[in-house]
Amino acid sequence: MLALGVGNIAFALLMAGYMRGAENSPALGYWMWGRLAIGLAQLCWWIAPQFEMRLVEGLSACVWLGGVALEVGANCLFFGFTRWRRSLYLLTLPGWVTVGYAVATGASRLQLTELISFIIALSVFGAAVVLLRPREAPLLQRIIGVNNILFALAIWAWLGFEGGSPGPGLTSMIALAYLASYLLMIVNGFGFLLLCKQKDDELMRRLATIDGLTGMLNRRAFFERAEGARMLALRLRKPIALLMLDIDHFKQLNDSFGHACGDEALRVFAGVARGVLREHDVIGRLGGEEFALALPGTTLDGALDAAERLRLAVTALPVIGDAPGYRMTVSIGVVVIGGGEELTAALARADHALYAAKTSGRNRVEAGAPMLKRA
Template sequence: MIDIHSFLLALGIGNIAFAVLMAGYTHGAAPSPGLRLWMWARFGIGLCQLLGWSRPYLGVPSLNGIEGAGWILAVSLEVAAYCIFFGFARWQRVLLPVSALALAIVLAAGSAGTKVAYLNALVAMVVALFAAAMAWILLRPKRRASLLQRIIGVNDAVFAVSVALWGASFLGSETVLGQRAAHEYAYIAGYLLMIVNGFGFLLLCKEKDDAEMARLATVDSLTGLPNRHAFLERAEYARQAALRQRQPLALAMMDIDHFKQINDRFGHATGDEALIVFARTVRETLRAHEAVGRLGGEEFAMVLPGTDLAGALAAAERLRRAVREAIVITSGTPYTMTVSVGVVVLDPNETLGMALARADHALYEAKRGGRDRVEVGRLQRRA
């Protein structure tokens, strides 16, 4: 049998220790509102558990309502932390009214001298509801959850069920486990919640930070397109796949015409806007398996797997026309831009660098021929 009273003391100390550990982790780091809220939620839960442990020694009836209100506030903060972490836009519209209503009911029940058993049952049901909400956030079906998220979500679901059974036992309801067992399993679930969610939320933050670092290392910050390194890596993978499967592979080099004049005439902010508009136009024009990257400045490259010369020319012309129709907003009159494109089809005997060099030469010919046009790069055969 578990000594529930001593176990409650261990849980309280453990949750406060987690909160202090998180405070040390976040000190001096980039602000993370979700992690900060989670830290305060753990601290609040720990205080509530210590208050529950000390109740028999203090003998103050009003502490029952205060402890219950503390539980409502703490679990509300934890739900808010998850909502912020996962980017819920309007979570306040639901969470704040529900939390305020639950808090008002618990405080009113405590002030009215409601029996401790009934008050405990009420608080347990509210905590179970919030734990179920956290499980839903992590496991909701329309979102692909990572293994870590599923582990935390299942743990929240188990805790919600355990606490609900615990609350029902206070009302004298017959539970599958029995009253004593319901209490023990609820405390064991609380212990698992402390360990799994304690480390889990920190690992979720690290997982998110790692993903952001990987994104920053491969994505151009202005246009959102793959940067030079990421594009060349993907293009090389496509080249090797084309050789294995004996499929054609087309490449293109693109350059916004008279880009320096855009900067000189309208300013660099408009030049940046032109790059953003161009990148958006390319994304909207290309098919799903085709890729484009920013190599630097106003120079872009495109890889078109499974595409022969006729298909590449059609894609390049489609893109050229779309760019002409795109509008760049300036401080004065709207500006339209054009693009020159050099297209090649990979030869099995050439490297990616050689193919891109041919495409770049074709791009130069397109500019020399008047710009706003597509040119095909010719393969130089050795004698």
């Protein structure tokens, strides 16, 4: 019990150190305070009989259960559950009442240990169900869930043997219960830290590749993804089309109605574009109101049809709420990337086609000039 208490406190300190250099995570904060509460409760539980402090045993038992509840809350926060606080309070309160009643009626230390172990095993088993329920759960999450189940089974097996006479079987069950407790502390402690790190890494990856306003690829990520699509099309000897498009009169929209209205127009356009395009099409925001699209497996005629569908979908949009009288339209330039043509060269041709569409009256689609053949 002393080793478990010291270990859990060490985990709490480790998490506190990690949180100082990581993105603020409420789930990790709940987990840290839960671990600290469990560790302190275990230390007090170990110290109490040395000084015959019966009241300390009861208080440490309640703190122990509270720490477990905080860990369950951390899981709920991490996985995005809503309205979990009230349910957690309703589930924790009976445990506190039961422990208080046991202390008041003179339950022995062994009986208190069994009661706390049973309640904790129930909580841990419930957390395992949550962790293992999603079919697409990552391996690390499944390892933690399986470890929780093994802990609960080991505790219940020990409780089943506890009422029997002393012997090798009971000794083995006690050893198994403590081993399961160590594994719960180590696997769940490091596992939750790694889960939080994975989530932080995914957030950083998203911030590095996704435009925060529209949810599309940013300029760098678009060039990387489009270049990959170009190389694949070249290997498969499939066509790939490239579109450059621009929201018409966007500067006037910003100047007349403010940047907030312009931002709303960009978000609305992004939603329309995602609804019109195919899942494997690549779309990115190059900057301002300028966007680029790569359409793998698409000929020039197919790309012109896709561009026209997008143009019509944008034209059919209702008036932006804060910009009365403004109707959004787009101008689009379309080319097919030639065999061996660099992405930047194809973008330049698409940009010239876009310029032709804008100088010809806007709200139109123009095909770009074919790639110049090398002498």
